[in-house]
Amino acid sequence: MKGAIGAIWSAVASGAGAMGDLVLPRACAACGSPDISSGRLCEPCNIALLTLVGLSYCPRCGTTIGPHIPIRPDGCPGCPNTLPRFTQVFRLGPYADPLRTVIRELKYHRRDTMRRRMGQLLGQLVASGTQDDQTAPQIVMPAPMHWRRRIVRGWDHARALAEAVGKELRLPVGNELVRLRNTPQQAHLPRSRRITNVKGAFAVKNADALSGASILLVDDVTTTGATANEAARTLLQAGAARVTLAVIAKSEPPTAYAQQASGA
Numbered sequence: 001m002k003g004a005i006g007a008i009w010s011a012v013a014s015g016a017g018a019m020g021d022l023v024l025p026r027a028c029a030a031c032g033s034p035d036i037s038s039g040r041l042c043e044p045c046n047i048a049l050l051t052l053v054g055l056s057y058c059p060r061c062g063t064t065i066g067p068h069i070p071i072r073p074d075g076c077p078g079c080p081n082t083l084p085r086f087t088q089v090f091r092l093g094p095y096a097d098p099l100r101t102v103i104r105e106l107k108y109h110r111r112d113t114m115r116r117r118m119g120q121l122l123g124q125l126v127a128s129g130t131q132d133d134q135t136a137p138q139i140v141m142p143a144p145m146h147w148r149r150r151i152v153r154g155w156d157h158a159r160a161l162a163e164a165v166g167k168e169l170r171l172p173v174g175n176e177l178v179r180l181r182n183t184p185q186q187a188h189l190p191r192s193r194r195i196t197n198v199k200g201a202f203a204v205k206n207a208d209a210l211s212g213a214s215i216l217l218v219d220d221v222t223t224t225g226a227t228a229n230e231a232a233r234t235l236l237q238a239g240a241a242r243v244t245l246a247v248i249a250k251s252e253p254p255t256a257y258a259q260q261a262s263g264a
Contacts, residue, residue, distance in 0.1 A: 029105050029114045030098030040114045045098040052093030053121070059129075062089035062222060062250035084225045085232035086217065086245040088135070090126050092118070095221055095251035103220050103248055107157050115157075119164020122246050126216060127169060130244070137216035137244060140166040143231055144179040144202065162218040165246060171216070176204050176238075177231060202231050204238035211239040216246055223251040 027034050028042035030049075041049060057064050058076035060083060065076055075083060093099050102118065105111045130136045142162035145153075159173070166173040181201045204210065215235050222228055222245065232243035 029111055030101045040111060040117070041098065041102075048098050049093070049102075052096060052099055055093060057089075057091060057250065059088050059090075060084075061225065062091045062245070062247065063252055064094050064250070080225070084229040084245075085236055086225075086228055086243045088129075088244045089222070089250075090122065090129060090244070090246040091222070091250045092121055092125065092248050093250075095223075095249040099249045106161070107220065108153070110155060110157075110160075115160055116164050118248055119161055120168050122161075122218070122248065123165045123168025126165070126244070126246055135242070135244070136214065137169070137171060138214045139174045139210070140169065140171050140216045140218060141174045141177050141235070143217060143219035143227060144177050146179045146181070158219050161220060161248070165216070165218050169216075174209065174215075176206050176209055177235060178203055178205060199230060202234040204234055207238040210235060212241050213239075214242040214244070215240045216244050218246050220247060221249050221251055222247045 027040075028045055029040040030045040031042060033042040033045075055064050056067060056069075056071060058079060059071065059073055060075040061079045063076060063078040065071065065078075069076070073088075095103070102111075102114055106115050106118070126137065140162050142156070142159040145156045145158060162173050179201055180203050217228060217231055217235070219228060225245075228245045228247075232245070235243050
């Protein structure tokens with residue numbers, strides 16, 4: 001019953017999103033300007049997006065690092081003392097405009113054109129950083145949304161993003177990872193409660209399909225990494241060999257990238 005309801009809502013949301021792309025005025029997804037240059041962004045926002053994407057970051061936690069700090073695969077000074085279960089992070093940029101506004105639009109006001117572009121960029125980033133058989137993902141897995149939240153929101157934005165990434169990488173998108181509890185949103189909780197909030201929140205169905213597989217876990221934003229860590233732990237316990245995280249943005253203090261973004 002839950003699956004049927006989800007399928008119906010997904011179909012309705014898909015049709016509504018496609019219709020919106022056809023009939024709504026073409027405007028920048030970040031600032032609302034009618035002057036669109038590429039992928040639903042105006043030229044200034046497109047340049048700002050590329051500036052964020054060009055910032056260096058830690059491949060273990062996703063935090064922006066300074067231009068003179070070496071990038072180490074085993075982490076940076078900002079990494080948590082206990083490293084997460086996922087072994088690598090790919091991110092487009094820090095959680096700042098225009099990425100911040102784009103993510104909100106994808107989450108709450110379905111924007112298929114921008115979703116496809118974000119998925120394409122993220123897929124290309126992953127492909128460029130996983131060129132050997134040991135690190136290359138085999139299955140794309142969205143961070144699952146609880147079925148109640150999916151009904152309220154009208155669609156599963158993380159799965160839609162994962163499908164765009166999977167299309168770019170030519171990889172299947174799995175549905176084996178499920179959310180058992182409708183937990184409070186992590187963004188509304190202090191850091192001290194985020195780990196306990198998601199503990200035991202996920203499960204895997206049909207674990208045989210994941211045995212020995214390299215999984216690319218896809219979500220929109222990561223902050224402390226607690227949700228992705230718990231999802232990765234669940235996947236690894238089910239038999240996956242490796243979990244890599246791919247997100248549009250990493251939420252962090254703005255001082256971490258302000259000088260680099262401004263060219264200082």
